[in-house]
Amino acid sequence: MKNKLMKMMVTVGMAGLFMAGCGTNSAKEDSYDQLVQEGEIIMGLDDTFAPMGFRDTNGEIVGFDVDLAKEVGERLGVTFNFQTVDWAMKETELNAGNIDVIWNGYTITEEREEKVAFSDPYLDNSQIIIVLEESPIQKKADLAGKTVAAQQTSSAVDAITADDSNIIKDFKNGEVLQYPSNNDVFNDLASGRSDAIVVDETLARYYMKQNADIAYRVLEEDFGKEEYAVGMRKADVKLKKAIDDSLAEMKTDGTYEKIYSKWFAE
Incomplete structure:
Protein backbone atom coordinates (compact mmCIF):
# COMPACT_ATOMS: atom_id res chain seq x y z
CA MET A 1 0.00 0.00 0.00
CA LEU A 123 10.57 -19.95 -22.47
CA ASP A 124 10.28 -20.56 -26.22
CA ASN A 125 7.07 -19.76 -28.07
CA SER A 126 5.64 -19.27 -31.58
CA GLN A 127 2.80 -17.36 -33.19
CA ILE A 128 0.38 -19.93 -34.57
CA ILE A 129 -2.54 -19.57 -36.98
CA ILE A 130 -5.84 -21.06 -35.84
CA VAL A 131 -9.04 -21.62 -37.79
CA LEU A 132 -12.20 -23.59 -37.16
CA GLU A 133 -12.04 -27.25 -38.16
CA GLU A 134 -14.31 -26.88 -41.19
CA SER A 135 -12.50 -23.83 -42.55
CA PRO A 136 -11.15 -24.08 -46.13
CA ILE A 137 -7.98 -22.28 -45.01
CA GLN A 138 -5.03 -24.68 -45.14
CA LYS A 139 -1.97 -22.43 -45.42
CA LYS A 140 -0.88 -18.83 -44.93
CA ALA A 141 -1.54 -17.94 -48.55
CA ASP A 142 -5.20 -18.83 -48.03
CA LEU A 143 -5.55 -15.88 -45.66
CA ALA A 144 -5.80 -13.55 -48.66
CA GLY A 145 -9.10 -11.71 -48.53
CA LYS A 146 -9.89 -13.14 -45.08
CA THR A 147 -10.53 -11.45 -41.74
CA VAL A 148 -7.61 -12.19 -39.41
CA ALA A 149 -7.72 -11.21 -35.72
CA ALA A 150 -5.12 -10.87 -32.94
CA GLN A 151 -4.68 -9.11 -29.60
CA GLN A 152 -3.91 -5.43 -29.97
CA THR A 153 -0.25 -4.34 -29.58
CA SER A 154 0.70 -8.01 -29.11
CA SER A 155 3.70 -9.87 -30.48
CA ALA A 156 1.22 -11.63 -32.78
CA VAL A 157 0.53 -8.32 -34.53
CA ASP A 158 4.26 -7.59 -34.65
CA ALA A 159 4.97 -11.00 -36.19
CA ILE A 160 2.30 -10.57 -38.86
CA THR A 161 3.53 -7.09 -39.72
CA ALA A 162 7.15 -8.26 -39.92
CA ASP A 163 6.39 -11.30 -42.10
CA ASP A 164 8.67 -11.35 -45.15
CA SER A 165 5.78 -11.97 -47.54
CA ASN A 166 4.01 -8.76 -46.44
CA ILE A 167 0.89 -10.91 -46.28
CA ILE A 168 -1.01 -8.36 -44.23
CA LYS A 169 -1.71 -6.35 -47.38
CA ASP A 170 -3.77 -9.28 -48.65
CA PHE A 171 -5.95 -9.54 -45.54
CA LYS A 172 -9.46 -8.15 -45.71
CA ASN A 173 -9.15 -4.33 -45.56
CA GLY A 174 -5.36 -4.79 -45.49
CA GLU A 175 -5.26 -4.99 -41.69
CA VAL A 176 -5.35 -7.20 -38.62
CA LEU A 177 -8.59 -6.98 -36.66
CA GLN A 178 -7.42 -6.25 -33.10
CA TYR A 179 -9.09 -6.87 -29.74
CA PRO A 180 -8.09 -5.98 -26.14
CA SER A 181 -7.69 -9.60 -24.98
CA ASN A 182 -6.99 -13.03 -26.43
CA ASN A 183 -10.33 -14.22 -25.04
CA ASP A 184 -11.97 -11.68 -27.35
CA VAL A 185 -9.86 -12.97 -30.22
CA PHE A 186 -10.94 -16.59 -29.69
CA ASN A 187 -14.57 -15.54 -29.25
CA ASP A 188 -14.37 -13.67 -32.53
CA LEU A 189 -13.23 -16.81 -34.32
CA ALA A 190 -15.80 -19.05 -32.62
CA SER A 191 -18.61 -16.68 -33.61
CA GLY A 192 -17.48 -16.61 -37.23
CA ARG A 193 -16.65 -12.91 -37.31
CA SER A 194 -13.03 -13.78 -38.05
CA ASP A 195 -11.79 -16.39 -40.49
CA ALA A 196 -8.50 -16.97 -38.67
CA ILE A 197 -6.61 -15.76 -35.61
CA VAL A 198 -2.93 -15.47 -34.74
CA VAL A 199 -2.11 -16.21 -31.10
CA ASP A 200 0.82 -17.17 -28.85
CA GLU A 201 1.09 -20.96 -29.00
CA THR A 202 1.54 -21.25 -25.24
CA LEU A 203 -1.78 -19.56 -24.54
CA ALA A 204 -3.55 -21.09 -27.52
CA ARG A 205 -2.81 -24.72 -26.66
CA TYR A 206 -4.04 -24.17 -23.11
CA TYR A 207 -7.16 -22.30 -24.26
CA MET A 208 -8.13 -24.93 -26.82
CA LYS A 209 -7.72 -27.70 -24.26
CA GLN A 210 -10.01 -25.83 -21.87
CA ASN A 211 -12.57 -25.27 -24.65
CA ALA A 212 -12.57 -28.70 -26.27
CA ASP A 213 -16.23 -28.35 -27.26
CA ILE A 214 -15.15 -26.02 -30.09
CA ALA A 215 -13.38 -27.70 -33.03
CA TYR A 216 -10.24 -25.66 -33.71
CA ARG A 217 -7.47 -26.49 -36.17
CA VAL A 218 -3.88 -25.21 -36.15
CA LEU A 219 -2.15 -24.61 -39.49
CA GLU A 220 1.27 -26.17 -40.08
CA GLU A 221 2.67 -22.78 -41.06
CA ASP A 222 3.09 -20.06 -38.43
CA PHE A 223 4.35 -16.51 -38.04
CA GLY A 224 7.70 -17.38 -36.51
CA LYS A 225 9.42 -18.49 -33.34
CA GLU A 226 10.06 -16.22 -30.37
CA GLU A 227 11.10 -16.11 -26.72
CA TYR A 228 9.47 -14.94 -23.49
Whole structure:
Protein backbone atom coordinates (compact mmCIF):
# COMPACT_ATOMS: atom_id res chain seq x y z
CA MET A 1 0.00 0.00 0.00
CA LYS A 2 2.85 2.37 0.90
CA ASN A 3 4.55 1.81 -2.46
CA LYS A 4 1.32 2.33 -4.40
CA LEU A 5 0.60 5.56 -2.48
CA MET A 6 4.04 6.92 -3.22
CA LYS A 7 3.67 6.09 -6.91
CA MET A 8 0.29 7.83 -6.96
CA MET A 9 1.88 10.97 -5.47
CA VAL A 10 4.42 10.99 -8.28
CA THR A 11 1.65 10.60 -10.84
CA VAL A 12 -0.35 13.59 -9.57
CA GLY A 13 2.61 15.93 -9.64
CA MET A 14 4.13 15.71 -6.13
CA ALA A 15 7.40 14.20 -7.32
CA GLY A 16 9.56 16.90 -5.77
CA LEU A 17 8.27 16.43 -2.23
CA PHE A 18 8.17 12.66 -2.60
CA MET A 19 11.72 12.31 -3.89
CA ALA A 20 13.06 14.49 -1.12
CA GLY A 21 11.74 12.11 1.52
CA CYS A 22 11.70 8.63 0.04
CA GLY A 23 13.25 8.26 -3.42
CA THR A 24 11.39 6.96 -6.47
CA ASN A 25 11.23 4.11 -8.96
CA SER A 26 11.90 6.48 -11.86
CA ALA A 27 12.94 5.41 -15.34
CA LYS A 28 16.38 7.00 -14.74
CA GLU A 29 17.34 5.34 -11.45
CA ASP A 30 18.11 1.74 -10.52
CA SER A 31 15.25 0.90 -8.16
CA TYR A 32 16.43 -2.50 -6.89
CA ASP A 33 17.66 -1.36 -3.46
CA GLN A 34 14.46 0.58 -2.84
CA LEU A 35 12.28 -2.35 -3.92
CA VAL A 36 14.14 -4.73 -1.60
CA GLN A 37 13.89 -2.25 1.27
CA GLU A 38 10.14 -1.93 0.75
CA GLY A 39 9.82 -5.68 0.22
CA GLU A 40 7.50 -5.33 -2.78
CA ILE A 41 7.76 -5.60 -6.56
CA ILE A 42 4.70 -4.67 -8.62
CA MET A 43 4.27 -7.08 -11.54
CA GLY A 44 2.10 -5.88 -14.43
CA LEU A 45 0.13 -8.47 -16.35
CA ASP A 46 -2.90 -9.16 -18.54
CA ASP A 47 -5.07 -11.30 -16.28
CA THR A 48 -6.66 -13.15 -19.22
CA PHE A 49 -3.43 -14.69 -20.53
CA ALA A 50 -3.74 -18.32 -19.46
CA PRO A 51 -1.71 -20.23 -18.49
CA MET A 52 0.91 -17.53 -17.92
CA GLY A 53 -1.12 -15.22 -15.69
CA PHE A 54 -4.91 -15.27 -15.32
CA ARG A 55 -7.77 -15.36 -12.81
CA ASP A 56 -9.04 -18.74 -11.68
CA THR A 57 -12.65 -19.54 -10.80
CA ASN A 58 -12.15 -17.90 -7.40
CA GLY A 59 -10.85 -14.70 -8.95
CA GLU A 60 -7.29 -15.33 -7.79
CA ILE A 61 -4.42 -14.52 -10.14
CA VAL A 62 -2.56 -17.74 -10.94
CA GLY A 63 -0.36 -19.13 -13.70
CA PHE A 64 3.08 -20.25 -14.80
CA ASP A 65 4.61 -16.76 -14.72
CA VAL A 66 2.88 -16.05 -11.42
CA ASP A 67 4.47 -19.14 -9.85
CA LEU A 68 7.88 -18.25 -11.29
CA ALA A 69 7.60 -14.73 -9.89
CA LYS A 70 6.59 -15.99 -6.45
CA GLU A 71 9.62 -18.29 -6.36
CA VAL A 72 11.95 -15.48 -7.50
CA GLY A 73 10.43 -13.28 -4.80
CA GLU A 74 11.20 -15.86 -2.11
CA ARG A 75 14.81 -16.01 -3.26
CA LEU A 76 15.14 -12.22 -3.28
CA GLY A 77 13.27 -11.71 -0.03
CA VAL A 78 10.48 -9.65 -1.59
CA THR A 79 6.81 -10.12 -2.39
CA PHE A 80 5.55 -9.90 -5.97
CA ASN A 81 2.18 -8.14 -6.04
CA PHE A 82 0.16 -8.61 -9.23
CA GLN A 83 -1.44 -5.66 -10.95
CA THR A 84 -3.63 -5.90 -14.05
CA VAL A 85 -2.70 -3.39 -16.75
CA ASP A 86 -4.05 -2.39 -20.12
CA TRP A 87 -1.72 -4.49 -22.31
CA ALA A 88 -1.55 -1.70 -24.87
CA MET A 89 -0.11 0.60 -22.16
CA LYS A 90 2.25 -1.84 -20.42
CA GLU A 91 5.52 -0.11 -21.33
CA THR A 92 4.07 3.28 -20.42
CA GLU A 93 2.97 1.93 -17.03
CA LEU A 94 6.43 0.46 -16.48
CA ASN A 95 8.40 3.59 -17.32
CA ALA A 96 5.99 5.78 -15.34
CA GLY A 97 6.83 3.72 -12.25
CA ASN A 98 3.31 2.36 -11.79
CA ILE A 99 4.63 -1.19 -12.13
CA ASP A 100 8.15 -2.56 -11.72
CA VAL A 101 8.18 -5.47 -14.18
CA ILE A 102 6.15 -6.79 -17.11
CA TRP A 103 5.96 -10.55 -16.67
CA ASN A 104 3.16 -12.27 -18.57
CA GLY A 105 4.21 -14.19 -21.64
CA TYR A 106 6.08 -11.05 -22.73
CA THR A 107 7.81 -11.66 -26.05
CA ILE A 108 11.19 -10.16 -26.91
CA THR A 109 10.89 -7.94 -30.00
CA GLU A 110 13.13 -5.24 -31.48
CA GLU A 111 10.45 -2.61 -30.95
CA ARG A 112 10.08 -3.49 -27.28
CA GLU A 113 13.85 -3.58 -26.76
CA GLU A 114 13.87 0.13 -27.53
CA LYS A 115 11.56 0.73 -24.54
CA VAL A 116 12.53 -1.84 -21.91
CA ALA A 117 15.35 -4.06 -20.70
CA PHE A 118 14.68 -7.79 -21.00
CA SER A 119 15.78 -10.57 -18.70
CA ASP A 120 17.40 -13.63 -20.20
CA PRO A 121 14.71 -15.57 -22.11
CA TYR A 122 13.09 -18.35 -20.07
CA LEU A 123 10.57 -19.95 -22.47
CA ASP A 124 10.28 -20.56 -26.22
CA ASN A 125 7.07 -19.76 -28.07
CA SER A 126 5.64 -19.27 -31.58
CA GLN A 127 2.80 -17.36 -33.19
CA ILE A 128 0.38 -19.93 -34.57
CA ILE A 129 -2.54 -19.57 -36.98
CA ILE A 130 -5.84 -21.06 -35.84
CA VAL A 131 -9.04 -21.62 -37.79
CA LEU A 132 -12.20 -23.59 -37.16
CA GLU A 133 -12.04 -27.25 -38.16
CA GLU A 134 -14.31 -26.88 -41.19
CA SER A 135 -12.50 -23.83 -42.55
CA PRO A 136 -11.15 -24.08 -46.13
CA ILE A 137 -7.98 -22.28 -45.01
CA GLN A 138 -5.03 -24.68 -45.14
CA LYS A 139 -1.97 -22.43 -45.42
CA LYS A 140 -0.88 -18.83 -44.93
CA ALA A 141 -1.54 -17.94 -48.55
CA ASP A 142 -5.20 -18.83 -48.03
CA LEU A 143 -5.55 -15.88 -45.66
CA ALA A 144 -5.80 -13.55 -48.66
CA GLY A 145 -9.10 -11.71 -48.53
CA LYS A 146 -9.89 -13.14 -45.08
CA THR A 147 -10.53 -11.45 -41.74
CA VAL A 148 -7.61 -12.19 -39.41
CA ALA A 149 -7.72 -11.21 -35.72
CA ALA A 150 -5.12 -10.87 -32.94
CA GLN A 151 -4.68 -9.11 -29.60
CA GLN A 152 -3.91 -5.43 -29.97
CA THR A 153 -0.25 -4.34 -29.58
CA SER A 154 0.70 -8.01 -29.11
CA SER A 155 3.70 -9.87 -30.48
CA ALA A 156 1.22 -11.63 -32.78
CA VAL A 157 0.53 -8.32 -34.53
CA ASP A 158 4.26 -7.59 -34.65
CA ALA A 159 4.97 -11.00 -36.19
CA ILE A 160 2.30 -10.57 -38.86
CA THR A 161 3.53 -7.09 -39.72
CA ALA A 162 7.15 -8.26 -39.92
CA ASP A 163 6.39 -11.30 -42.10
CA ASP A 164 8.67 -11.35 -45.15
CA SER A 165 5.78 -11.97 -47.54
CA ASN A 166 4.01 -8.76 -46.44
CA ILE A 167 0.89 -10.91 -46.28
CA ILE A 168 -1.01 -8.36 -44.23
CA LYS A 169 -1.71 -6.35 -47.38
CA ASP A 170 -3.77 -9.28 -48.65
CA PHE A 171 -5.95 -9.54 -45.54
CA LYS A 172 -9.46 -8.15 -45.71
CA ASN A 173 -9.15 -4.33 -45.56
CA GLY A 174 -5.36 -4.79 -45.49
CA GLU A 175 -5.26 -4.99 -41.69
CA VAL A 176 -5.35 -7.20 -38.62
CA LEU A 177 -8.59 -6.98 -36.66
CA GLN A 178 -7.42 -6.25 -33.10
CA TYR A 179 -9.09 -6.87 -29.74
CA PRO A 180 -8.09 -5.98 -26.14
CA SER A 181 -7.69 -9.60 -24.98
CA ASN A 182 -6.99 -13.03 -26.43
CA ASN A 183 -10.33 -14.22 -25.04
CA ASP A 184 -11.97 -11.68 -27.35
CA VAL A 185 -9.86 -12.97 -30.22
CA PHE A 186 -10.94 -16.59 -29.69
CA ASN A 187 -14.57 -15.54 -29.25
CA ASP A 188 -14.37 -13.67 -32.53
CA LEU A 189 -13.23 -16.81 -34.32
CA ALA A 190 -15.80 -19.05 -32.62
CA SER A 191 -18.61 -16.68 -33.61
CA GLY A 192 -17.48 -16.61 -37.23
CA ARG A 193 -16.65 -12.91 -37.31
CA SER A 194 -13.03 -13.78 -38.05
CA ASP A 195 -11.79 -16.39 -40.49
CA ALA A 196 -8.50 -16.97 -38.67
CA ILE A 197 -6.61 -15.76 -35.61
CA VAL A 198 -2.93 -15.47 -34.74
CA VAL A 199 -2.11 -16.21 -31.10
CA ASP A 200 0.82 -17.17 -28.85
CA GLU A 201 1.09 -20.96 -29.00
CA THR A 202 1.54 -21.25 -25.24
CA LEU A 203 -1.78 -19.56 -24.54
CA ALA A 204 -3.55 -21.09 -27.52
CA ARG A 205 -2.81 -24.72 -26.66
CA TYR A 206 -4.04 -24.17 -23.11
CA TYR A 207 -7.16 -22.30 -24.26
CA MET A 208 -8.13 -24.93 -26.82
CA LYS A 209 -7.72 -27.70 -24.26
CA GLN A 210 -10.01 -25.83 -21.87
CA ASN A 211 -12.57 -25.27 -24.65
CA ALA A 212 -12.57 -28.70 -26.27
CA ASP A 213 -16.23 -28.35 -27.26
CA ILE A 214 -15.15 -26.02 -30.09
CA ALA A 215 -13.38 -27.70 -33.03
CA TYR A 216 -10.24 -25.66 -33.71
CA ARG A 217 -7.47 -26.49 -36.17
CA VAL A 218 -3.88 -25.21 -36.15
CA LEU A 219 -2.15 -24.61 -39.49
CA GLU A 220 1.27 -26.17 -40.08
CA GLU A 221 2.67 -22.78 -41.06
CA ASP A 222 3.09 -20.06 -38.43
CA PHE A 223 4.35 -16.51 -38.04
CA GLY A 224 7.70 -17.38 -36.51
CA LYS A 225 9.42 -18.49 -33.34
CA GLU A 226 10.06 -16.22 -30.37
CA GLU A 227 11.10 -16.11 -26.72
CA TYR A 228 9.47 -14.94 -23.49
CA ALA A 229 11.33 -12.75 -21.00
CA VAL A 230 10.69 -10.35 -18.12
CA GLY A 231 10.52 -6.66 -19.05
CA MET A 232 12.12 -4.03 -16.78
CA ARG A 233 13.13 -0.39 -16.91
CA LYS A 234 16.49 0.07 -18.65
CA ALA A 235 17.95 1.63 -15.51
CA ASP A 236 17.16 -1.44 -13.40
CA VAL A 237 20.45 -3.23 -14.02
CA LYS A 238 20.61 -4.76 -10.51
CA LEU A 239 17.01 -5.97 -10.72
CA LYS A 240 17.70 -7.62 -14.09
CA LYS A 241 20.75 -9.42 -12.70
CA ALA A 242 18.83 -10.57 -9.62
CA ILE A 243 15.98 -12.00 -11.72
CA ASP A 244 18.37 -13.57 -14.24
CA ASP A 245 20.40 -15.21 -11.47
CA SER A 246 17.27 -16.50 -9.72
CA LEU A 247 15.82 -18.02 -12.89
CA ALA A 248 19.17 -19.63 -13.71
CA GLU A 249 19.34 -21.12 -10.21
CA MET A 250 15.79 -22.44 -10.56
CA LYS A 251 16.67 -24.22 -13.79
CA THR A 252 19.77 -25.73 -12.20
CA ASP A 253 18.11 -26.97 -9.01
CA GLY A 254 14.99 -28.35 -10.71
CA THR A 255 12.49 -25.79 -9.40
CA TYR A 256 11.80 -24.40 -12.87
CA GLU A 257 11.01 -27.87 -14.25
CA LYS A 258 8.68 -28.56 -11.32
CA ILE A 259 6.71 -25.37 -12.00
CA TYR A 260 6.76 -26.01 -15.76
CA SER A 261 5.34 -29.51 -15.31
CA LYS A 262 2.51 -28.15 -13.19
CA TRP A 263 1.23 -26.00 -16.06
CA PHE A 264 2.40 -27.72 -19.25
CA ALA A 265 2.67 -31.46 -18.63
CA GLU A 266 0.43 -33.60 -20.83
